[in-house]
Amino acid sequence: MLTVDQLHQLLHFRYATKAFDPSKQVSTEEQNALLESLQLSPSSFGMQLWKFFVVEDRSVREQLKSESWGQGQVTDASMYVVLAAETNIDEARIDKWLTQLAKVQGAPIEKLAPYKEMLSGFVNNLTPEQQLEWTKKQVYIALGQLMTSAALLEIDTCPLEGINPVAYDEILGLKEKGYTTAVACAIGYRSADDHHANTPKARFPLSEVIETI
Amino acid sequence: MLTVDQLHQLLHFRYATKAFDPSKQVSTEEQNALLESLQLSPSSFGMQLWKFFVVEDRSVREQLKSESWGQGQVTDASMYVVLAAETNIDEARIDKWLTQLAKVQGAPIEKLAPYKEMLSGFVNNLTPEQQLEWTKKQVYIALGQLMTSAALLEIDTCPLEGINPVAYDEILGLKEKGYTTAVACAIGYRSADDHHANTPKARFPLSEVIETI
Numbered sequence: 001m002l003t004v005d006q007l008h009q010l011l012h013f014r015y016a017t018k019a020f021d022p023s024k025q026v027s028t029e030e031q032n033a034l035l036e037s038l039q040l041s042p043s044s045f046g047m048q049l050w051k052f053f054v055v056e057d058r059s060v061r062e063q064l065k066s067e068s069w070g071q072g073q074v075t076d077a078s079m080y081v082v083l084a085a086e087t088n089i090d091e092a093r094i095d096k097w098l099t100q101l102a103k104v105q106g107a108p109i110e111k112l113a114p115y116k117e118m119l120s121g122f123v124n125n126l127t128p129e130q131q132l133e134w135t136k137k138q139v140y141i142a143l144g145q146l147m148t149s150a151a152l153l154e155i156d157t158c159p160l161e162g163i164n165p166v167a168y169d170e171i172l173g174l175k176e177k178g179y180t181t182a183v184a185c186a187i188g189y190r191s192a193d194d195h196h197a198n199t200p201k202a203r204f205p206l207s208e209v210i211e212t213i
Numbered sequence: 214m215l216t217v218d219q220l221h222q223l224l225h226f227r228y229a230t231k232a233f234d235p236s237k238q239v240s241t242e243e244q245n246a247l248l249e250s251l252q253l254s255p256s257s258f259g260m261q262l263w264k265f266f267v268v269e270d271r272s273v274r275e276q277l278k279s280e281s282w283g284q285g286q287v288t289d290a291s292m293y294v295v296l297a298a299e300t301n302i303d304e305a306r307i308d309k310w311l312t313q314l315a316k317v318q319g320a321p322i323e324k325l326a327p328y329k330e331m332l333s334g335f336v337n338n339l340t341p342e343q344q345l346e347w348t349k350k351q352v353y354i355a356l357g358q359l360m361t362s363a364a365l366l367e368i369d370t371c372p373l374e375g376i377n378p379v380a381y382d383e384i385l386g387l388k389e390k391g392y393t394t395a396v397a398c399a400i401g402y403r404s405a406d407d408h409h410a411n412t413p414k415a416r417f418p419l420s421e422v423i424e425t426i
Contacts, residue, residue, distance in 0.1 A: 001215070001219065001222075001223055001226075001364075001365050001366070001367055002214075002215075002365040002366060004242050004243060004245075004246040004366065006214065006365075007246050007249075007250070007362055007365055007366060008246065008249065009214075010214055010365075011249060011250055011253040011358075011362070012253070013214075014253075014255070016255060016259075029217050030217060032217075033217040033220050033221065035419060035423050036220075036221065036224060036419070037220070037224055038422070038423070039416050039417075039419055039422050039423070040224040040225070040227075040414065040416060041357070042227070042229060042357075042360060042372055044374050046229075046415060048416065048417055048422060050422065051421075051422055051423075051424060052422060052423050052424075053423075053424050053425075053426055054423060054424070054425045054426070055425075055426050056425055056426065057426055060426055100415050100416075100417060101415045103415075104412075104413050104414070104415040105412065105413075105415070133346050133349075136346075136350060137349060137350055137353045137396075138353075140350045140351075140353035140354050140356075140357065141353050141354075141356055141357040141360075141372070142357065143353075143354055143357060144254070144255075144353065144354040144355065144356060144357020144358045144359075144360075144361070145224075145357045145358075145360070145361050146357075147255060147354075147357075147358070148357070148358050148361040148362065149220055149224070149361065151214075152214050152215040152220055152223075152365075153214070153215065153217065153220060154214055159255055159354070161257050172426060183350075199317075199318065200317050200318075201253065201317070202259060202313050202314045202316075202317040202318070203252050203253060203261065203313075204252075204261055204313060206248060206249070206252055208264075209251070209252050209261060209263065209264055209265060210248050210251070210252070210264075210265050210266075210267060211264060211265075211266050211267070212266075212267045212269055213266055213267065213268050213269065213270055213273055213385060
């Protein structure tokens with residue numbers, strides 16, 4: 001779909017955008033495409049233990065900004081997405097996944113009994129802390145796919161880890177919904193003033209980050 | 214670079230490939246492009262607390278397979294990459310990053326003193342367990358970018374979480390190198406026999422995974 005050179009260009013196009021142009025909006029069509037990139041992201045067992053909160057309300061954005069070291073991306077970017085991990089991974093949640101799987105495959109759910117046993121065994125073997133660590137890592141795959149997908153549409157992003165997840169959960173009412181904030185992502189178009197766009201990437205050389213065995 | 218429709222196709226092209234065609238190899242040029250997608254992946258503060266081990270040695274691949282529930286992807290895929298998180302995040306590691314940053318920016322490292330203080334404060338505020346959780350999550354961003362990038366080149370992938378990371382670390386000698394296994398990824402071309410290629414995706418509807426606030 002792309003040549004190696006085009007992929008190279010794409011990877012260099014993306015950078016953590018510090019200043020967004022608040023006047024430039026991501027089109028509805030492109031917004032939907034980016035939400036689909038989240039929906040179709042790979043996850044452990046395909047269970048999709050996540051939810052993505054698109055914050056459009058300006059006053060909520062302002063509240064989140066004050067829980068994000070005042071970073072302007074929270075309010076200036078066209079889209080602001082909070083990527084959240086699901087917190088209650090119980091029998092019912094496993095059944096919800098198996099019901100979806102059986103429906104799509106057009107097979108009776110009973111056929112999935114051995115798979116269910118395996119899944120339950122895996123999940124129940126984790127402490128609540130390990131479960132959360134596991135689900136949050138899945139959310140980061142979605143973050144990666146989202147940022148690369150946006151770059152493909154020549155849309156800029158900035159991942160935000162420097163946020164107060166406890167405050168985010170409160171502001172967005174996530175706890176009652178069964179989720180907790182993992183990370184956030186601002187999406188839009190770089191401001192002409194963002195000098196970071198022209199700063200060369202400070203990556204370690206390939207010889208340091210790759211080792212062949 | 215892509216249209217919304219092309220992105221949609223790309224997202225549907227990708228699936229967790231269960232059976233690879235062992236006779237089909239990823240070209241050297243494409244391998245390098247995929248390694249660059251790892252190298253250029255975003256990470257917290259840009260610190261790149263990771264290393265990617267490309268396992269070419271067939272006997273090592275066999276050993277890893279037996280620590281991966283015998284999954285055939287480990288040996289059948291053209292490339293097998295173990296994505297590892299760095300374990301010793303000390304003052305020296307922070308300095309290594311700042312040295313790289315100063316070099317690329319052509320600025321004296323002394324100018325980065327306030328940034329160094331902030332970084333040290335952040336890192337030292339984490340317990341060793343929290344540090345590792347943090348670095349592993351970064352590795353998952355790279356995993357996401359890698360899989361999306363491969364799909365762009367019409368190359369298949371399968372992420373492998375069902376592996377024994379302790380055994381992986383021993384087989385690859387990662388502990389002595391200052392790394393620990395986070396996740397692995399098989400990369401190559403789907404086998405014509407892989408019926409999973411034609412199974413519809415069992416994603417929950419957008420209305421369930423996206424919420425607008």
